[in-house]
Amino acid sequence: MAHFDPNARPFSHKWLNERLAIDTLEKVLAKEYWIPKNINFLWAMGMVLATTFGLLLISGIFLLMYYIPDTKQAFDSVNHTIMQEVGYGWLWRHIHGVAASIVFLIIYIHMFTGIYYGSYKRGRELIWLSGMLLFVTFSAEAFAGYVLPWGQMSYWAGMVITNLFEGFSSDFLGGHLHFPGLVEWIRGNYVPSQAFLGRFFMLHVVLLPLVIIGLIVLHFGALRIPHVNNQDGEEIDFEAEAEKWKAGLRKESKVIPFKPVFLSKDVFVLGIYLTFFFYLVFYHFEFAMDPVNFDPANPLKTPPHIYPEWYFLWSYEVLRAFPKNPGLIAFGFAQVIFFLLPFLDRSPNVAPANRRGLFKIWFWVLLIDMVGLTILGKLPPVGIYTPFGKAFAYIFIALWLILPFITKAEKPIGGK
Amino acid sequence: MSDRRDFMGKVLGAWAGLGALGALYAAKRTWDPLPSVKAAGKTVVDVSGAKENELHTELWRGKPVFVMKVSPNDPAHKDKRLVQIGNDKFFVAIGLCTHLGCIPTYFPEKHKFICPCHGGQFNSAGEVLKSPPPKPLVIPPFKVEGTKLVLGEEGEQYKKLKAAGVVA
Amino acid sequence: MKELKILAVVIFFTGLVYWGVEPYAHSVMHKHVEGHNFVYDGKSDLEVLNEKVEEIKKSMASATDEKTKKAAEEELKKYENKIKDTKAFWAHVEKIAALKGNAANGKNAISACAGCHGIKAAGIKAPTDALTASKTYGVNPPDLSNAGALYDPKFLAAFILDPAHGAFVKKIAMPAGMGGSDQNIADIIAYLKSIAPKEITPKQAFESACGRCHAMRYAKWTQIGTVPKTKPNIKTGQDIEGLKFKEKVAEYQNNLAKYLGKLPPDLSIIIRARSEHYLATFVENPQSHLFGTAMPRVGVTKEAFEKVKTYLEEVGDSSKPKREAVGPWVLGFMIIFTILAYLWYKSQWKGLK
Numbered sequence: 001m002a003h004f005d006p007n008a009r010p011f012s013h014k015w016l017n018e019r020l021a022i023d024t025l026e027k028v029l030a031k032e033y034w035i036p037k038n039i040n041f042l043w044a045m046g047m048v049l050a051t052t053f054g055l056l057l058i059s060g061i062f063l064l065m066y067y068i069p070d071t072k073q074a075f076d077s078v079n080h081t082i083m084q085e086v087g088y089g090w091l092w093r094h095i096h097g098v099a100a101s102i103v104f105l106i107i108y109i110h111m112f113t114g115i116y117y118g119s120y121k122r123g124r125e126l127i128w129l130s131g132m133l134l135f136v137t138f139s140a141e142a143f144a145g146y147v148l149p150w151g152q153m154s155y156w157a158g159m160v161i162t163n164l165f166e167g168f169s170s171d172f173l174g175g176h177l178h179f180p181g182l183v184e185w186i187r188g189n190y191v192p193s194q195a196f197l198g199r200f201f202m203l204h205v206v207l208l209p210l211v212i213i214g215l216i217v218l219h220f221g222a223l224r225i226p227h228v229n230n231q232d233g234e235e236i237d238f239e240a241e242a243e244k245w246k247a248g249l250r251k252e253s254k255v256i257p258f259k260p261v262f263l264s265k266d267v268f269v270l271g272i273y274l275t276f277f278f279y280l281v282f283y284h285f286e287f288a289m290d291p292v293n294f295d296p297a298n299p300l301k302t303p304p305h306i307y308p309e310w311y312f313l314w315s316y317e318v319l320r321a322f323p324k325n326p327g328l329i330a331f332g333f334a335q336v337i338f339f340l341l342p343f344l345d346r347s348p349n350v351a352p353a354n355r356r357g358l359f360k361i362w363f364w365v366l367l368i369d370m371v372g373l374t375i376l377g378k379l380p381p382v383g384i385y386t387p388f389g390k391a392f393a394y395i396f397i398a399l400w401l402i403l404p405f406i407t408k409a410e411k412p413i414g415g416k
Numbered sequence: 417m418s419d420r421r422d423f424m425g426k427v428l429g430a431w432a433g434l435g436a437l438g439a440l441y442a443a444k445r446t447w448d449p450l451p452s453v454k455a456a457g458k459t460v461v462d463v464s465g466a467k468e469n470e471l472h473t474e475l476w477r478g479k480p481v482f483v484m485k486v487s488p489n490d491p492a493h494k495d496k497r498l499v500q501i502g503n504d505k506f507f508v509a510i511g512l513c514t515h516l517g518c519i520p521t522y523f524p525e526k527h528k529f530i531c532p533c534h535g536g537q538f539n540s541a542g543e544v545l546k547s548p549p550p551k552p553l554v555i556p557p558f559k560v561e562g563t564k565l566v567l568g569e570e571g572e573q574y575k576k577l578k579a580a581g582v583v584a
Numbered sequence: 585m586k587e588l589k590i591l592a593v594v595i596f597f598t599g600l601v602y603w604g605v606e607p608y609a610h611s612v613m614h615k616h617v618e619g620h621n622f623v624y625d626g627k628s629d630l631e632v633l634n635e636k637v638e639e640i641k642k643s644m645a646s647a648t649d650e651k652t653k654k655a656a657e658e659e660l661k662k663y664e665n666k667i668k669d670t671k672a673f674w675a676h677v678e679k680i681a682a683l684k685g686n687a688a689n690g691k692n693a694i695s696a697c698a699g700c701h702g703i704k705a706a707g708i709k710a711p712t713d714a715l716t717a718s719k720t721y722g723v724n725p726p727d728l729s730n731a732g733a734l735y736d737p738k739f740l741a742a743f744i745l746d747p748a749h750g751a752f753v754k755k756i757a758m759p760a761g762m763g764g765s766d767q768n769i770a771d772i773i774a775y776l777k778s779i780a781p782k783e784i785t786p787k788q789a790f791e792s793a794c795g796r797c798h799a800m801r802y803a804k805w806t807q808i809g810t811v812p813k814t815k816p817n818i819k820t821g822q823d824i825e826g827l828k829f830k831e832k833v834a835e836y837q838n839n840l841a842k843y844l845g846k847l848p849p850d851l852s853i854i855i856r857a858r859s860e861h862y863l864a865t866f867v868e869n870p871q872s873h874l875f876g877t878a879m880p881r882v883g884v885t886k887e888a889f890e891k892v893k894t895y896l897e898e899v900g901d902s903s904k905p906k907r908e909a910v911g912p913w914v915l916g917f918m919i920i921f922t923i924l925a926y927l928w929y930k931s932q933w934k935g936l937k
């Protein structure tokens with residue numbers, strides 16, 4: 001039975017506690033949410049991501065007040081009204097543009113941290129899967145947002161990416177995997193136009209953000225029981241260690257409470273990150289705001305070089321390395337293969353890659369290969385770049401094909 | 417938990433709060449009317465063809481502005497709020513009721529404005545005849561140039577009316 | 585320290601990706617054009633033509649069938665003649681440039697120009713309005729009042745001598761030989777200089793040098809002038825004056841597009857769409873970037889280009905001063921935030937390890 005003290009002052013701590021259980025809430029979510037002590041700043045990337053998402057949300061709300069989703073007015077509503085007339089409109093746009101680009105850098109760091117330390121196994125599969133869903137949804141969100149200013153890159157990216165949904169060419173497998181109608185359905189027209197802008201506007205400002213928020217909750221929920229991993233992949237008895245902490249054995253306990261101890265480190269890392277972030281916002285934003293997109297959309301003229309934003313380049317290069325049909329298959333492979341990581345890694349070891357024999361080599365080759373694909377994805381497909389692109393794409397696919405074998409052969413660490 | 421540990425957390429929180437205030441200021445500025453809205457605040461009305469007791473409505477800063485040549489047999493003809501243009505007296509006011517902003521309708525035979533929303537009444541100089549409106553209809557900044565009325569600029573007559581405290 | 589080592593790895597790979605997709609990729613994608621500091625002496629024209637010759641030679645070497653080879657050979661001959669022409673033309677220009685012009689004589693000589701051009705500064709009105717002129721010539725011939733302040737004297741000599749050659753385009757409305765003798769040309773230039781204003785504003789520089797072909801909607805500028813303030817009829821919402829002006833602009837733009845092959849782009853925000861180096865070298869010699877483009881070299885001096893650029897920035901990136909003013913405050917705030925956070929972190933983690 002709930003007990004309500006009739007004498008409690010409204011909105012006093014006690015009053016709130018009786019109604020909202022704020023103390024318990026704080027305890028469960030923060031003060032007694034246990035984090036291993038043995039972690040480094042890479043474990044702050046999750047908070048950095050959450051913060052960056054917050055920045056996107058806030059700046060987006062302000063952009064939304066003057067943005068007009070109309071093919072005739074969108075460009076000027078952004079580049080004239082918001083950038084030059086609205087008080088601090090330029091600030092919101094620069095924050096939004098830079099954050100949309102940098103969020104992917106942090107996502108990739110976050111992902112590769114997970115891969116390096118084996119944080120996708122032994123109870124953490126759902127963390128990984130929900131993370132991958134976040135990656136895919138963020139990608140869709142970023143693409144939809146890129147369409148909105150209706151510049152040359154918006155338009156032509158919209159054209160090219162939606163054309164992917166045509167599927168395989170009509171002479172492949174009797175044409176059963178050829179869907180020309182699907183492209184028009186997605187666009188609501190023969191070409192990207194008002195209908196397309198309207199629906200991508202809806203996706204960008206309502207549907208996908210809702211999905212992302214839901215997925216973030218799921219991601220955090222999936223962390224609760226397995227807890228985060230640590231630098232040595234050590235299996236920690238969190239209950240026992242928490243008891244030690246509560247008994248005042250701060251030094252001996254292997255864990256720390258999220259609030260305030262881990263938080264203080266998170267916030268410090270955030271400080272460094274945000275300093276760098278705002279440096280980019282004020283002084284170095286071109287990388288995130290492509291000059292080509294400051295030319296208004298022109299359906300009668302393709303820009304001389306078209307390329308996706310940097311974070312899509314590696315998969316774009318995998319697509320481009322092959323002729324149309326195999327290219328699509330390779331592209332599809334690249335899109336889903338990271339989802340399967342927890343199941344393709346057949347080794348029971350949860351440990352940093354450098355202690356895992358062949359997996360160590362696998363990790364670094366994958367990283368370098370993806371960096372290579374990213375750079376080649378931006379370069380025009382001429383001369384020496386073409387064979388290099390092919391080679392990197394083959395290596396990418398081969399890496400994933402051999403992963404089950406090299407991990408199967410891996411020796412268990414520490415006699416487990 | 418030692419005090420010092422807590423103390424640094426509080427200092428940091430205060431500093432972050434300062435930053436939040438800065439962000440709030442930027443947010444406030446974002447809600448301000450655009451400079452182009454503020455700059456587009458001038459309307460010129462030529463009153464040379466105006467007929468007595470016939471209400472003319474102009475648009476100034478998006479608001480209706482009443483302009484009417486007041487006939488000498490209108491009881492309000494001597495009102496100090498009227499504007500002298502050439503030999504004629506003109507009624508000039510923002511056509512929004514000072515109660516809650518509806519547009520009053522003019523009844524020429526009665527020389528009266530009646531507000532459709534809550535029944536407020538004004539004479540043809542904009543003075544309140546019947547509440548709820550608390551104040552006369554507001555006179556916008558204006559300037560007389562020959563037979564032209566420039567809305568949005570403060571001329572001699574406007575300044576006099578303002579000094580007399582009757583514009584709003 | 586371990587964390588610093590990890591940070592170094594993160595920074596290394598981030599930097600590598602950045603270098604690859606930004607500076608390196610752009611250096612591969614965009615042709616590098618060396619500027620000539622707004623000196624007009626035909627050097628940059630010869631560079632463009634020589635490059636073309638190299639290209640043709642290459643295609644000749646790789647051609648397999650006789651027909652393409654023949655065509656390429658003809659092309660080559662054409663360009664080699666062009667190079668000869670260009671050299672001779674600029675040698676002639678040098679001669680004119682060396683002459684001392686007499687402004688008083690120029691005042692008489694310029695009457696030859698007044699058939700098409702107005703010169704407000706000298707009280708000479710344009711023979712027709714912009715739209716009518718565009719019907720005849722495709723474009724409105726400029727008023728010459730500012731010419732002496734905007735354009736390089738050597739360029740003016742080249743242009744008056746032979747406009748297509750001076751502007752380095754295939755065709756141009758103004759015919760060659762209008763300036764008469766070499767001395768006459770020198771006199772006209774001296775006269776234009778004598779009537780030009782001492783100080784020219786960025787807005788004037790843009791409108792005179794670029795504004796007859798390029799609109800700039802963020803500054804309410806059209807090819808035939810500033811959009812007039814008009815008022816719609818309060819009862820119908822129709823703005824007939826405004827529509828009439830729009831119609832005139834539309835007609836002018838159609839004439840212009842017919843003359844140039846396409847409508848030159850609106851320049852409202854070109855300052856963010858192209859780099860400064862691109863803009864400078866493009867204005868100096870459009871052919872160096874877009875071979876075959878209909879845009880003529882306009883021949884602005886370095887100072888006049890700086891003015892134009894200032895205006896492009898005022899209109900296309902007007903929040904830049906604000907951005908530069910706010911930046912240091914935000915960064916300063918974040919640095920102090922980080923220091924305080926570090927102290928908090930240190931105090932919380934004391935005695936943990």
Ligand code: HEM
Pocket residue numbers: 042043044045046047049050053107110111114117119120124127128129130131132133134135138216219223227228229230
């Ligand atoms: C906006 C997107 C994301 C947010 C806000 C987010 C947030 C977080 C947070 C707060 C943590 C706990 C602290 C930490 O280890 O950093 C975490 C852990 C984790 N995240 Fe994410 N994440 C996002 C995307 C992703 C993606 C794309 C993946 C990979 C597919 C991913 C995989 C993981 C994994 C494996 C962990 C556990 C790390 C460990 O146990 O050591 N997350 N995430």
Ligand code: FES
Pocket residue numbers: 513514515516517518531532533534535536548549
């Ligand atoms: S608004 Fe006019 S009486 Fe209420």
